Amino acid sequence: MYKNLTLTSIIGGLAVVLGAFGAHILKNKLNTEEMASFETAVRYQVYHVIVLLIINLSHTFSSKEKKIMTYLFLLGILFFSGSIYAIYLAEISSKKIWFITPLGGLILILGWLYLGIIFFKKSA
Known part of the structure; x- marks a missing residue:
């Protein structure tokens, strides 16, 4: 459990760093549409970190369920938000990683579907 919480905390802290970086450094480099995209990446990262904290602190879920949800959400954050960060921070062409x-x-x-399935099974 603490491994999941540690990783979630790191990803949460990283979201704050990236959000601040975007707000202070990138605001003069990105146009309005690009900045909105970057902010979406940060926002989705924060949302899913909060969900992961709740899931991993809850006694509702088994260790296996927590592990699967943690991997799904962290992988989703890495691919979704990470690809947007790569486009704007590493200046990787969006055509290469679209x-x-x-x-x-x-x-x-x-x-989210897995979370819903868990709740459905527990309610039956």
Whole structure:
């Protein structure tokens, strides 16, 4: 459990660093549309970190369920938010990694579906 919480805390802290970097450094480098995209990446990262904290602190879920949800959400954050960060921070052409962002979104959706399935099974 603490491994998941440690990793989640690191990813949460990183979201704050990236959000501040975007707000203070990138605001003069990115246009309005690009800045909105970067902010979306930070926002989705924060949302899923909060969900991971709740999940991993909850006694509702088994260790296996927590592990699977943690991997799904962290992988989704890495692909979704990470690909957007790569485009704007590492200046990697979006044409080279265009498929990674929606794949990350799909993995995040799978995490939410898995969470819903768990709740459904527990309510039956």
